[in-house]
Amino acid sequence: MKPELMLLVWATLLTVVQAVVAVQGAMMQVGLPALAGNREGMPEIKGWGGRAARAHRNMIENLVLFAALVLVAVAAGKTNGMTLLGAQIFFWARLAYALVYIAGVPWLRTGVWAVSVVGLAMIFLQLV
Secondary structure (H helix, E strand, O other), X not given: OOHHHHHHHHHHHHHHHHHHHHHHHHHHHHOHHHHHXXXXXXXXXXXXXXXXXHHHHHHHHHHHHHHHHHXXXXXXXXXXXXXXXXXXXXXXHHXXXXXXXXXXXXXXXXXXXXHHHHHHHHHHHHHX
């Protein structure tokens, strides 16, 4: 298996872990019955639980881009050292992003997000 694909697998696991953390944060605030219900009228989740949910949604949005780029690179036979480095940068930046976002560090969060975009750009530039 190409290492870029393995990083895609790990990024998928990271997305699942972020979902679990977000659910835990919500459950601590509203309880399991509210989460198991239809969620109508549920209060906004605040604090680290709300940040975890927003970080998870952001990861889903970015995972789609990462998956598309990695899958095209592998299918087209265009993987190389640069696509691998881009995938590594993306993955580690996304892990840092989740931790920084949940901790509530706004400017650092934006900087780490930008680093993950650089990883995406590195892969993209190998495909065009």
